[in-house]
Amino acid sequence: MITPIYAALLALLFLYLSFRTIGVRRALKVGIGDGGDKALSRAMRVHANFAEYVPLILLLLLMLELQLAGGASLMLHVLGLALVIGRCAHAYGVSQPEEVLYFRKVGMVLTFLVLLVTSLWNLALAVF
Template identity: 40%
Template sequence: MIVPITATYAAVVALMMLALAYRVTTFRRRDGIGLGDQGSRDLQVAVRAHANLVEYGPIFVLLLFVGEMNGVGANGLHGAGLLFVLSRFAHAWGMSGGAGGVHPGRILGIVGTWLAIVVMVALLIWNLTQFRF
């Protein structure tokens, strides 16, 4: 069985991870830092922006996959997927723009990320109530 909705969002999340990883590498090369962060605020922020996506991306893509495999409606999957992707862009912008501090993009990003995960969990639970075991 193919899962085109999951494939779409998994590809977008993977590209976002690569872009954020490239940003980390850029700061490492610029500052000559191979391991750790040696107190570089730019590098610390870039590492955390990347790591935050690595922490949330896989569980979201897994929830999306399970939902698609179990027959959750495409509109719900796309709604949660778009919310997640837009929230992750907002979070990355907020991390960069706020230098790791408080920034509206960072706040919107994490709240949207959590909401997208909650939406997927709710869709999965609702979907399960529709099955006769």
């Protein structure tokens, strides 16, 4: 199985983002919302953006893997790795006090590309 590798790596990244957000909250003593703090707002958005995209993409990746029954494993690894790199790049870019737009763009392009490819590939397998 391929998807569990990337699901596990992404789960570890999600934990890191969660603990980082909690750490900023504790340091600022903000329980709800962002308290008007930009660093907390950024940490929250990185965490939320991850939660918005990654579960759906992992589901699409798993459905592909199950439908392909061991075929196209290289492509599945490429998609999984692209998602991990994309999410790391996005998290890094958005988390900086002075946002590094290049990393944010790379992260979102890779994320959208994996979402598009897995969506269209699943659709093609279901229809044709």
